[in-house]
Amino acid sequence: MPGQGTVEDVLRSLNFAQDVGKQIRDAGYVLDKTELKRLLAELTSAVASSKMELSLLQGVCEARDDELIRLHEALVYKGNLRRRGDGYYKTLDGRPYGQPYCSYCWESKQQLLHLHSRILSKDIRICPGCKNEYQAIRTPYLEADGMTV
Numbered sequence: 001m002p003g004q005g006t007v008e009d010v011l012r013s014l015n016f017a018q019d020v021g022k023q024i025r026d027a028g029y030v031l032d033k034t035e036l037k038r039l040l041a042e043l044t045s046a047v048a049s050s051k052m053e054l055s056l057l058q059g060v061c062e063a064r065d066d067e068l069i070r071l072h073e074a075l076v077y078k079g080n081l082r083r084r085g086d087g088y089y090k091t092l093d094g095r096p097y098g099q100p101y102c103s104y105c106w107e108s109k110q111q112l113l114h115l116h117s118r119i120l121s122k123d124i125r126i127c128p129g130c131k132n133e134y135q136a137i138r139t140p141y142l143e144a145d146g147m148t149v
């Protein structure tokens, strides 16, 4: 039965393979052909299951790596972000500038998503992630006046 990609799932499959080896040893390495075929089929199945569990575990590890990279990025930006109006902006010398980020996504998930102008509307900006809408007047593009960005 497939697991969830945990170390325990991998170990369970490997233990099963080990048990097959123990059965062969306990039989004194003397088995009739039918029994040998059965044990070999179990061993092959246990190895295949282990490979599948390892593959799932790799996926879990990669997802965590991605999350770590994202959290690191959020941490780097955290001290450099400032709320203004309904959006968050990067700052330079404490002054917000540039395109606004979605305040909902930043505050709830520490995700930096630029707001987009809604098609056929200059008054509404929309977040591509959470689909929240913002008034453009409350989330303007801020020129970096006199700043070297």
Ligand SMILES: [Zn+2]
Pocket (backbone or CB within 6 Å): 102, 103, 104, 105, 106, 113, 127, 128, 129, 130, 131, 132
């Ligand atoms: Zn959002």
